[in-house]
Amino acid sequence: MTDQQAAGSPDQLREQVEQTRHELGQTVQALADKTDIKARAQQKAAELRGQAASKAGEFKTRAAQDAALLQERLPGPVKDRAAQAAGQARAAAVQAGRIWQEKAPASLQRTAAQSVRLARANRTVLLVVAAGVTLVWLARHRKKG
Structure with missing residues (x-):
């Protein structure tokens, strides 16, 4: 070979x-x-x-x-009280907004506006975190009560 x-x-x-x-x-x-x-x-x-x-x-x-x-x-009376509290909170928020516009410095208002835009851009994440915190709080509150 x-x-x-x-x-x-x-x-x-x-x-x-x-x-x-x-x-x-x-x-x-x-x-x-x-x-x-x-x-x-x-x-x-x-x-x-x-x-x-x-x-x-x-x-x-x-x-x-x-x-x-x-x-x-949730029982009906609790829902009614929650709706009433939400209405009062909205009215208080409107009043606070007016005071904010009148008395807060312009630089602070700009910074707050940027924070609001950032929060709105990440709304889902914020809502998920808030829901999670609420659920944890409710679970712990129930165990104590």
Whole structure:
């Protein structure tokens, strides 16, 4: 058997070289992907955003279910008092807003306006957190009572 027969035909050698090049290319790309910190961070951030959105949706659904259950269990007089208190709170908020406009410095009003815009932009997260805090408070209050 000659050296050329042992190594294979020229076509087989070319095919082996192409396969080896392909594998080497994949290995180099895998190493490049591992060293690309920015891309990995962006990928992880996107993954975490997806998880956070999923959890927020779960919390929102749970909060809505709990709120509906709580509404069903509240007696009529309590609902009436809550509605009355809400009306009084709205009236007090309007009055506080008037006083704020008259007496607060302009720089403080601008800062507060920016905070309001930020809160409105992240309304879902704030509502989920508020609902969670409320549910925890209710659970602890029930255990004590």
